[in-house]
Amino acid sequence: DAGVIQSPRHEVTEMGQEVTLRCKPISGHNSLFWYRQTMMRGLELLIYFNNNVPIDDSGMPEDRFSAKMPNASFSTLKIQPSEPRDSAVYFCATQRGARDNEQFFGPGTRLTVL
Amino acid sequence: DAKTTQPNSMESNEEEPVHLPCNHSTISGTDYIHWYRQLPSQGPEYVIHGLTSNVNNRMASLAIAEDRKSSTLILHRATLRDAAVYYCILRDVRRGGGSNYKLTFGKGTLLTVNP
Numbered sequence: 001d002a003g004v005i006q007s008p009r010h011e012v013t014e015m016g017q018e019v020t021l022r023c024k025p026i027s028g029h030n031s032l033f034w035y036r037q038t039m040m041r042g043l044e045l046l047i048y049f050n051n052n053v054p055i056d057d058s059g060m061p062e063d064r065f066s067a068k069m070p071n072a073s074f075s076t077l078k079i080q081p082s083e084p085r086d087s088a089v090y091f092c093a094t095q096r097g098a099r100d101n102e103q104f105f106g107p108g109t110r111l112t113v114l
Numbered sequence: 115d116a117k118t119t120q121p122n123s124m125e126s127n128e129e130e131p132v133h134l135p136c137n138h139s140t141i142s143g144t145d146y147i148h149w150y151r152q153l154p155s156q157g158p159e160y161v162i163h164g165l166t167s168n169v170n171n172r173m174a175s176l177a178i179a180e181d182r183k184s185s186t187l188i189l190h191r192a193t194l195r196d197a198a199v200y201y202c203i204l205r206d207v208r209r210g211g212g213s214n215y216k217l218t219f220g221k222g223t224l225l226t227v228n229p
Contacts, residue, residue, distance in 0.1 A: 004157075031215065043158070043219035056216070091157045098215060101146065101205075105157030 004106035023092030136202030
């Protein structure tokens with residue numbers, strides 16, 4: 001298995017532009033998580049899906065952020081409009097079932113908003 | 115959420131054992147102890163987890179104190195590839211609901227391995 005696939009790996013954009021980050025989970029994994037990592041705040045959970053349904057979005061910072069999981073093999077995290085403070089590494093992680101112990105993380109997308 | 119306390123950094127020599135401590139004095143009876151590590155420029159990866167008994171796998175061993183208020187991750191022979199930030203995380207995977215599946219990452223311990 002290729003593991004969790006994220007694209008793009010790097011994104012540089014200007015303030016105000018829309019940014020879309022993509023994640024392909026490991027086949028058969030029913031739970032999907034989006035995390036954000038910055039030097040100041042460390043790793044923090046943004047949103048959690050189970051069976052394609054958003055279960056916990058309490059970590060989504062504001063309305064500029066939205067996430068979707070239209071099917072079991074694809075998820076997006078969108079920022080519109082983007083701001084410099086959104087610059088971070090965004091990780092997608094998946095696990096087989098809601099009660100599984102091991103989360104598998106993707107390589108991350110490094111976002112820079114100028 | 116129950117919190118964990120880890121040293122900010124530790125240093126080891128290659129091929130020597132490393133003991134990474136974690137304090138979790140407010141752990142509840144249903145909290146599992148998880149360890150993840152993050153190598154430079156990579157996403158975190160699972161290392162090991164346990165509840166009460168000591169655990170071994172191909173990557174490491176986990177020693178859990180009898181009162182469960184602390185635990186130690188043991189790397190038996192450190193290699194340069196083990197240089198990473200190690201996170202100790204408490205997680206209750208028994209109950210339903212979204213927040214119980216969170217991995218709440220602290221600052222972790224930065225392990226440096228000297229050749």
